[in-house]
Amino acid sequence: MIDDPDLAALERLIGAARRAVVFTGAGISTESGIPDFRSPGGIWTKMAPIDFDSFLASEEARRETWRRKFESDPVLRQARPNRGHRAVAELVRRGKVAAVITQNIDGLHQSSGLSAEQVIELHGNSTYARCLDCEARYEIDDLRPLFEQSGAAPRCRRCNGFVKTATIAFGQPMPVAAMRRAERETLAADLFIAVGSSLVVYPAAGFPEMAKENGAALAIVNREPTHLDEVADVVVRRSIGEALGSVVGVD
Ligand SMILES: [Zn+2]
Secondary structure (H helix, E strand, C coil): CCHHHHHHHHHHHHHHCCCCCEEEEEHHHHCCCCCCCCCCCCHHHHHCCHHHHHHHCCCCCCCCHHHHHHHHHHHHCCCCCHHHHHHHHHHHCCCCCEEEEEECCCHHHHHHCCCHHHEEEEEEEEEEEEEECCCCCHHHHHEEEEEEEEHHCCEEECCCCCCEECCCCCCCCCCHHHHHHHHHHHHHEEEEEEECCCCCCCCCCCCHHHHHHHHCCEEEEHHHHHHHHCHHHEEECHHHHHHHHHHHCCC
């Protein structure tokens, strides 16, 4: 039995749902040691992000983007899914959650056992790279030696296009297929669970509003308040792993 009233309310909502969708932001992955770039003290408050136009326009910007990527990569690689990811994966396995929509680029939902089809990545994935022209896939490890030797930003071996991590940079269009799928899942859901997102980065943050307007119940699990707390049916402000782990019954 759960004696915290907010957690008990979340448990009841999940129990009553026929088709839920989980939406995750940086907060679920900070518990795996992945820094939240947007948070106060986060890297983007010290070092301006390089936007997509600069990446396209300048070899210098491409080199700097890759230098930062190779520098930060060990943190990403060491990160393992935590109790929050495991609880989300368990809800998918039980058939309670049809899909996970994520703003995260760390691939930790997939590492927790979900298939690529079960995870809708709105901001892409930084664990691999693609050619911007022909979309050939490249592994980060395969790109590193040449970068370290030549100092030049990676180019596609097939078409000489620019190779970039498979993420959506600032100024880069949102991925159309992922956005459409996220919308379909949101409109099909009777419960929308927003986890670890401050819900301020649009257009992604529009999905919980869409769910609520469509008549779904809205649950928010986040350490800090969000602007949607007042319209949510349940708000849980505590550690995500602890909250979801105890509600779902996963360690
Ligand atoms: Zn190419």
